[in-house]
Amino acid sequence: MTSALFEVNKKYWTDRAPSYSQVNQEELAGCQRSNWLREISRQIQMVYPNRAPQEITVLDAGTGPGFFAVILAEAGYKVTAIDAAPAMLAEAKRNAGPWQEAIDFRLMDAQKPTFTAESFDVVLSRNLTWVLEDPEQTYGNWHHVLKPGGLLLNFDANWYNYLYDADLKQQYEQDRRNVQQNDLEDHYLSTDIDAMEAIALQVPLTGIQRPHWDIRTLEKLRMRSITTDVSVWQRVWSTVEKINYASTPMFMIAAIK
Known part of the structure; x- marks a missing residue:
């Protein structure tokens, strides 16, 4: 059973799929791709x-319109891309173009991937956890489907912290x-x-200083070699993105299972 907040979130991203897809298309056509x-x-x-790359399996959790899935499949990685919004997956498949058949697209809640352990x-992921x-449970579920020695890589920002x-x-x-x-x-x-x-006012990470929270959460999961990069x-951003989001810089957190 899904929660009311999940359904509100899903509707929002479903409605936004076309415009968000346009952003991904601009990224694929610009410097962000490389x-x-x-x-x-x-x-x-x-x-x-x-x-x-052909020997490495990648789960793109919350693929949205598919930017990560497309660039990684094109580079030869074996990509599985999941999203809870059918409209987002439809946009992702269109954006994949000739790489569509190389990507395993699945309708699935990125918070609760249903793959077997160590897959x-x-x-x-990008711009999802916030x-x-x-x-916290989502990080645990990602840890579950990650192979021993595998890499967890998350890109996010303190989006909408200005509300607090x-x-x-x-x-x-x-x-x-x-x-x-x-x-x-x-x-x-x-x-x-x-x-x-x-929505931001209802989710737990708005107003929380990250990536400090992520470090503590991954430490609880006994993940190793936890590193962050706040620069x-x-x-990775274009000049337009840097000006748009100057007050909300993206960070990276990486960890090994």
Whole structure:
């Protein structure tokens, strides 16, 4: 049985699928395609230095319109991509183009993947954990489907923490002004801000300082070699993204099972 919050979340991302897909299409056509592939491949190769991508199984948890799934499948990785919203999976399949058949797309709640234990060499995610109703349990479930010695790789940010912090609110508003002054696309205009803020106020990680929380959670799972990188956004984001999200820099957290 799903919760009311899960259904609200699912509806929001279902409604946003077309506009979010457009963002992924722009990433696939821009510098982000090579930036992200270089970053993710570097992390994977540090764990599996003697294995080819074709020998590495990857779970893209909460694939959305499929950006990670597409660039990793194109690079040769064996990718399984899951999402709870059928509309997102439909967009992901379209965005995959010639790589669609190489990706195992599945309709599945990324919080509760139903694969057998120790199924994947890598579990990765982007912009997902912050909006989950039980992120701690989700980390535990990802740990469950990860092979011993496998890599957990999560990219996220302290999205919507400005709802609890007046200084961050001012920084967020300055981002909006900077976007306008530079005559750039404001990425927040493609969202239903009221709906997103309402969801953010209900989920547990809004207002929590991360990645400190993630480190503690992964330590409880006895994961090893936990590392964080709070400057990863400088290497993967486009100039437009850096201006849009200056007050909400993306971080990376990596850990070994």
